[in-house]
Amino acid sequence: MASVNAQIKRGSAELAVLTLLAEHPLHGYEIAKQIEAQTGGVLRFDMASLYPMLHRLERKSWVKAEWQTLPNGRRRRCYRLTPSGRKQIAPLRAQWRAFFQALESVTGFQNA
Amino acid sequence: MPDWKQIVRKNLRVVGVCLPEFTEELAAHLEDGYEALLSEGLSAEVAFQDTIGQIEGRCRVWLVMRFLQEELMTGLIRGVALPGLLTSAAAGFFYWALALNHLPSNVIWLAGGLSPLWWWCLLPVWGALGARLSRRKGGSRLQRISASLLPSAILGTLILLIFVVGFTLSGLVNHYQLVSARVESLGLVPPGFVLIPAAFSLLGAGIAEVSSKKLGSLDSGT
Numbered sequence: 001m002a003s004v005n006a007q008i009k010r011g012s013a014e015l016a017v018l019t020l021l022a023e024h025p026l027h028g029y030e031i032a033k034q035i036e037a038q039t040g041g042v043l044r045f046d047m048a049s050l051y052p053m054l055h056r057l058e059r060k061s062w063v064k065a066e067w068q069t070l071p072n073g074r075r076r077r078c079y080r081l082t083p084s085g086r087k088q089i090a091p092l093r094a095q096w097r098a099f100f101q102a103l104e105s106v107t108g109f110q111n112a
Numbered sequence: 113m114p115d116w117k118q119i120v121r122k123n124l125r126v127v128g129v130c131l132p133e134f135t136e137e138l139a140a141h142l143e144d145g146y147e148a149l150l151s152e153g154l155s156a157e158v159a160f161q162d163t164i165g166q167i168e169g170r171c172r173v174w175l176v177m178r179f180l181q182e183e184l185m186t187g188l189i190r191g192v193a194l195p196g197l198l199t200s201a202a203a204g205f206f207y208w209a210l211a212l213n214h215l216p217s218n219v220i221w222l223a224g225g226l227s228p229l230w231w232w233c234l235l236p237v238w239g240a241l242g243a244r245l246s247r248r249k250g251g252s253r254l255q256r257i258s259a260s261l262l263p264s265a266i267l268g269t270l271i272l273l274i275f276v277v278g279f280t281l282s283g284l285v286n287h288y289q290l291v292s293a294r295v296e297s298l299g300l301v302p303p304g305f306v307l308i309p310a311a312f313s314l315l316g317a318g319i320a321e322v323s324s325k326k327l328g329s330l331d332s333g334t
Contacts, residue, residue, distance in 0.1 A: 028137060029144035047141055047166055048175040051134060052182035059250060077137045 013053055015092045016043060018085055021063060025080035028054060054079060062088055114160060116142045123167045126176050131252050134179065142166065180254075191251030196262025199242035203263045203309075206238075207231050235309050238263065239316025247324060260317035264310035271305060 016035050020026065026034065031054070032045040057063045062085030068078045116139040121128045128135050142163050149159035167175060210231060239260040246259035 027140070029141045032141075033148075046171070047138060048171070048178040051137065051141075052178050055134075056182060074140070074143070075136070076140050 011092070012096070013043075013045070013049065014057065015089070015096060017053065017057065018062065018081060018089050018092065021079055021081040022086060022089060025078045027068075027076040027078045029076075031079070057085065061085070113143075114146070116140075116146070119164065120167065123164075123172055124176060127179050129253075131179060131254065133252070138167070188255075191246045191249050191255035192258045192262065195242045195245035195249065195251070195259040196266075198245060199238045199259065199313075200263040200266050202241060203231075203235065203238045206234060232308060232312050235312035236316030236319060239313030240320035241316075242313070243317035243320040244324075247320075253321070256321070257314070257317055260313045260320075261310055264306050264313060267309070268306040 016039075017031060020031060020034055020038075028050055032050055036044050054063065054065070058065050058079070061082055063079045064082050065077050065079050067075050069075055117136060120135050120139045120142065124135070124138065127138070145166070146159050146163040149162055150156065154162070165171065242260035242262065243256040246256040251259060
């Protein structure tokens, strides 16, 4: 059960990040804050979850990271979605939809 | 403003040494978090304690574990296993070629003659090859080192297994000479075929690291 739980967390986090990056490139801190804000604090990333995942997505070539110098002179590693990453969003959404429908059919859980 | 890079380097030494590319990124994250807390009206001291709490105590242990787990597990095949196995094959093939051509591999008398000097001399090349292949596959520094050391690790495991089986059989036949011969060789074989080769491979990996850095700085300079 624990492994399923971990996989669900991992999968949902990947989908959330990819969806967010589909809108515009962001750096790590912005990703964490935007997801927290958009989910009302339900989904939160600590550094230990966020950065290993971002680098995993980068290894899969779903995102590409580049160091950028901000107007204030600071360097930030910005992540942007690659065409390959964009292609992953629809199948991931379909998988999650199927998952919620299956859960709903068993538990009566409503997928809002 | 606290020097977050320095703080990250100090608190996350393991991450800094094995995965140096993360240090600046984590420092940037903490810097942004610290400034956000200041802008919310927290005092500098409270904001600092709150921010540094993300890389201290249990958080630090968890962070290091997650990074190492992710790097080791997900990159294990691409960054370590494949380059390491290729390196093992190259080192093994060379040793086999020496033996087949009756070239004197045991040329110096050290550790009971188990000192294949020429084989050792080329081990830095294989170590560098492992590290280089791992780098090409996007391996982190830890993975590059692991890839260069994989041949020694494989050989060490095999030798350990052989000794375990040998000791078991010696015990079964209860032959004093067999047992004493195995005890003697236990002190000779691992240094000659595992520890010294590991050091030579590591030397090669180190040279590959330095040369890559120099080439990288040359590229960025042009």
